[in-house]
Amino acid sequence: MIALVDCNNFYVSCERVFRPELEGKPVVVLSNNDGCIISRSNEAKKLGIKMGEPAFKMEKFLTENNVTCFSSNYALYGDMSQRVMDTLREEAPEIEVYSIDEAFLNLSGITDLYTFSENLRKKVIRNTGIPVSIGLGATKSLAKVANKEAKNSDGVFIIDNEHLCKAVLMNTPIGKVWGIGRRYQKKLLNYHIDNAFQFSQLNDNWVKKNMTVVGHRIQRELRGEPCISIEQAPPAKKVIATTRAFGNKLTNKDLIKEAVATYAVRCAEKLRKQHSAANLLTVFIHTDPFSTSEIVYHKSQTVILPIASNHNTILVKAAYKALDAIFYEGLRYKKAGVIVEAIVPDNNLQGNLFFDGDQSKLNKISVVNDSINSHYGRDTLRLAAQGTSKEWKLRQQKLSKAYTTKLNEIIEVKS
DNA sequence: TCTGGGGTCCTAGGACCC
DNA sequence: TCTGGGGTCCTAGGACCC
Numbered sequence: 001m002i003a004l005v006d007c008n009n010f011y012v013s014c015e016r017v018f019r020p021e022l023e024g025k026p027v028v029v030l031s032n033n034d035g036c037i038i039s040r041s042n043e044a045k046k047l048g049i050k051m052g053e054p055a056f057k058m059e060k061f062l063t064e065n066n067v068t069c070f071s072s073n074y075a076l077y078g079d080m081s082q083r084v085m086d087t088l089r090e091e092a093p094e095i096e097v098y099s100i101d102e103a104f105l106n107l108s109g110i111t112d113l114y115t116f117s118e119n120l121r122k123k124v125i126r127n128t129g130i131p132v133s134i135g136l137g138a139t140k141s142l143a144k145v146a147n148k149e150a151k152n153s154d155g156v157f158i159i160d161n162e163h164l165c166k167a168v169l170m171n172t173p174i175g176k177v178w179g180i181g182r183r184y185q186k187k188l189l190n191y192h193i194d195n196a197f198q199f200s201q202l203n204d205n206w207v208k209k210n211m212t213v214v215g216h217r218i219q220r221e222l223r224g225e226p227c228i229s230i231e232q233a234p235p236a237k238k239v240i241a242t243t244r245a246f247g248n249k250l251t252n253k254d255l256i257k258e259a260v261a262t263y264a265v266r267c268a269e270k271l272r273k274q275h276s277a278a279n280l281l282t283v284f285i286h287t288d289p290f291s292t293s294e295i296v297y298h299k300s301q302t303v304i305l306p307i308a309s310n311h312n313t314i315l316v317k318a319a320y321k322a323l324d325a326i327f328y329e330g331l332r333y334k335k336a337g338v339i340v341e342a343i344v345p346d347n348n349l350q351g352n353l354f355f356d357g358d359q360s361k362l363n364k365i366s367v368v369n370d371s372i373n374s375h376y377g378r379d380t381l382r383l384a385a386q387g388t389s390k391e392w393k394l395r396q397q398k399l400s401k402a403y404t405t406k407l408n409e410i411i412e413v414k415s
Numbered sequence: 416t417c418t419g420g421g422g423t424c425c426t427a428g429g430a431c432c433c
Numbered sequence: 434t435c436t437g438g439g440g441t442c443c444t445a446g447g448a449c450c451c
Binding site: 030031032033035036037038052053054055056057072212213214237238239240241242243244245289290335337 | 417422
């Protein structure tokens, strides 16, 4: 059997661990730049607040209903996630961390699944304060379905016989099935397929033809045939991106250069973390896509690196070169991003006859750089190019503290 | 209807090879 | 004017996920 453990309203739950007085009250967490609502407590859901709703449109409603808002605090959520996953790892024989708030467990060999799951829930909440729901089924897709049921019951739901399976699938709207998005939902509804059971019974060839092998895999999984295995070690990323909307619209090229340099450094850090190097680097910039009065400008430029690299200075230089090619004076830019691709392992790099950069020296710099920053915090050691201005930084007016990752923001206990 | 960021996989079609 | 077959690599676009 496979279990899917999913943290309930994860970001909100993280905030509540450190603000217990908010238990039972409506709470939401906003996306970057305090843009839209991306996590809601059950009380907030009951008020009718929708996922992805722009916060500025809701401001009055949120105040009137005493909804507590938080800016997203990824340092906190990332650390809390790790604590949850560590707890799961202690109990489960095999685990795949699927996202920041979800993990698949392979529970083959465990006999009393219900007791196991109940105990697991209790242990996670005792260790971390985060409530989780656990769904079990013969395949990942069925565990997903079961998890939805668990959220509506007492936190654990097991699909362990055909009868129950059919009943649950008939009760699952087609659009709620893992892997069926907006497009496929619409298509299937046109054919009067509106629940998961009907989909599972469709003609295989029709599904293959209309929804590729991906759709067919989902169909077989819903029938109880495992097609998607548990991946214990996440494969290295093939694309790495750091992109942000600015806190304010920018016209000054120097400020945009600071932002782009910072994003390039972030990409370099992510590459080093997975022991990779990239051959291609792309920079894009664009103006506000929602503005009706301004020119819409969206442009990107890709540069080929002389040799695959993961060094801050090399990537920043490449990013500048790309930016120069696309920056157009006089526009008000809203967003920029750096994307690195053609990623290879960083040992045994292919050299370049015409490039005389001293790699061993750069490697040493990176090692020192990373060890200082991991001890003293991100950007303790940084490139001057990253600048010091605040204008392009995220808007985070309702940011909670980094309770678990910064010593000077640790929770205080009053005696 | 428009606010965030970061990813994956699959397919079709073009370019090219023998 | 039209006749053969088989294959690879790359990219853009479409679909999806959290």
